[in-house]
Amino acid sequence: MKSLKGQLILWLVGLLTLVGGITGGISFFLALQEANTLLDRQLVEIAGSVDEGSRLPAMQARFRSENDKQKARDFVIQVWLKDEGARSSRPGFALPRAARTGFSDLRLPQVAGNAQWRAYTLIYPDRTVQVSQAADVRLEIATNSAMRVLLPVAALIPLSWLLVGLVVSRLLKPLELVTDAAARRELNNLDPLPTENIPLEVAPLIHAMNALVYRLSKALSAQRQFLSDAAHELRTPLAALRLQIDNLPHSPSPAELGIRIGDMRRGVQRASHLVAQLLKIARYEAQTKATALAMIDLNASVKDIIADLIPLADNRRIDLGLIQNDPTTIFANAEDIRILICNLLDNAIRYTPSGGQVDIRIAHDGENALVEISDSGPGIPDGLLPRVFDRFFRAAGQHTDGSGIGLSIVQAIAERASAKVTLANRPERSGLIASVVFCCPQKPAA
Numbered sequence: 159m160k161s162l163k164g165q166l167i168l169w170l171v172g173l174l175t176l177v178g179g180i181t182g183g184i185s186f187f188l189a190l191q192e193a194n195t196l197l198d199r200q201l202v203e204i205a206g207s208v209d210e211g212s213r214l215p216a217m218q219a220r221f222r223s224e225n226d227k228q229k230a231r232d233f234v235i236q237v238w239l240k241d242e243g244a245r246s247s248r249p250g251f252a253l254p255r256a257a258r259t260g261f262s263d264l265r266l267p268q269v270a271g272n273a274q275w276r277a278y279t280l281i282y283p284d285r286t287v288q289v290s291q292a293a294d295v296r297l298e299i300a301t302n303s304a305m306r307v308l309l310p311v312a313a314l315i316p317l318s319w320l321l322v323g324l325v326v327s328r329l330l331k332p333l334e335l336v337t338d339a340a341a342r343r344e345l346n347n348l349d350p351l352p353t354e355n356i357p358l359e360v361a362p363l364i365h366a367m368n369a370l371v372y373r374l375s376k377a378l379s380a381q382r383q384f385l386s387d388a389a390h391e392l393r394t395p396l397a398a399l400r401l402q403i404d405n406l407p408h409s410p411s412p413a414e415l416g417i418r419i420g421d422m423r424r425g426v427q428r429a430s431h432l433v434a435q436l437l438k439i440a441r442y443e444a445q446t447k448a449t450a451l452a453m454i455d456l457n458a459s460v461k462d463i464i465a466d467l468i469p470l471a472d473n474r475r476i477d478l479g480l481i482q483n484d485p486t487t488i489f490a491n492a493e494d495i496r497i498l499i500c501n502l503l504d505n506a507i508r509y510t511p512s513g514g515q516v517d518i519r520i521a522h523d524g525e526n527a528l529v530e531i532s533d534s535g536p537g538i539p540d541g542l543l544p545r546v547f548d549r550f551f552r553a554a555g556q557h558t559d560g561s562g563i564g565l566s567i568v569q570a571i572a573e574r575a576s577a578k579v580t581l582a583n584r585p586e587r588s589g590l591i592a593s594v595v596f597c598c599p600q601k602p603a604a
């Protein structure tokens with residue numbers, strides 16, 4: 159993983175160094191040129207101010223008194239009068255005379271220790287004046303003055319590195335604070351991570367993390383609630399069983415003992431059923447992976463479920479019938495759909511009093527498929543309808559065995575299958591209508 163801070167500092171330092179280097183290079187080159195122009199100007203000025211050579215003896219005397227370094231730096235002035243040979247400000251110095259007025263770069267075998275000279279020659283009718291300077295000396299002077307231009311740039315580059323480091327650290331400080339806050343967070347701390355001073359570009363990430371933390375904590379508290387609800391629901395049948403076991407030794411007769419054991423067996427069955435239902439709902443709610451989907455013949459599935467429940471319906475003398483059966487296929491998980499419809503139909507049969515009627519309708523309007531189960535039972539008081547999908551919820555006054563989990567399983571499956579389940583009381587008479595609409599798309603894209 160790359161560090162944003164490291165990358166930023168590296169790039170900014172690199173760029174500043176490059177820009178500084180280029181700026182320094184250009185400044186150095188320009189200053190060098192400027193210095194050379196100035197030195198040339200000096201040659202012209204000196205040449206212009208020299209007469210027939212009246213000051214040459216004095217200059218020679220001064221030359222002799224100078225040390226080597228000073229000697230090397232001196233301009234050399236040569237004067238030719240019409241009929242005379244060259245006279246020079248430096249004794250014994252003899253550069254050839256240029257033929258024209260102007261500058262010349264002379265490469266000569268060692269003259270006074272220097273091989274290259276820059277000279278300016280001024281030709282009058284009666285005399286010629288030539289001023290020269292050693293190329294080495296010129297280069298040294300020009301380089302020294304150009305270096306002085308370079309110095310501030312060279313000093314500013316490391317300073318800019320320091321500033322980049324400081325500024326980047328300062329800008330990223332809020333991010334470090336959030337990271338710190340997240341790292342030191344207690345599990346049960348729901349407060350959102352701080353977003354003040356956070357850069358605009360990073361704020362969405364922090365908001366998304368806050369939303370995630372919120373959803374996670376909701377899920378965690380739902381889990382905790384589920385566990386405590388489940389424990390509470392299991393405690394009742396287990397407590398009843400314990401009481402029954404405690405009372406067993408006091409059974410007066412073998413017949414009475416048989417009845418009590420029968421009661422206990424039913425209690426154990428209820429508890430096992432509850433545990434099975436709990437496991438089912440836990441599995442459905444935790445399942446995030448897509449289940450295997452396939453095209454399902456809804457009519458055949460419903461017929462199978464009816465066949466399974468006919469004994470129960472007969473036992474309760476319920477008239478169970480399929481009153482509409484449009485050929486319908488849906489794209490879903492077969493087992494999920496079986497459990498969903500089975501739970502609704504099971505409720506309809508169980509909560510309808512003996513001798514009642516349960517009708518099933520399978521219809522579709524081209525886009526949506528509908529399974530509707532209507533019964534002639536008592537229905538559910540309108541005020542309680544919104545709560546029937548809650549776990550462990552049972553409408554008051556039930557004499558039927560149950561755990562209050564069936565409809566939460568139905569709801570969990572419906573959500574996964576993109577189906578919509580609604581329960582409503584029948585308008586024209588007492589009874590409940592449970593409808594399941596399977597929404598599009600019900601078929602995989604071709």
Ligand SMILES: Nc1ncnc2c1ncn2[C@@H]1O[C@H](COP(=O)(O)OP(=O)(O)O)[C@@H](O)[C@H]1O
Nearest residue numbers: 505506509537552553560561562563564565590
């Ligand atoms: N067809 C129905 N008629 C009347 N009441 C119903 C019907 N279906 C469900 N209910 C009510 O909704 C409650 C929750 O149903 P469910 O989740 O299946 O749990 P259970 O059937 O185990 O009680 C039931 O206890 C019952 O009060």
Ligand SMILES: [Mg+2]
Nearest residue numbers: 505560564565
């Ligand atoms: Mg039920």
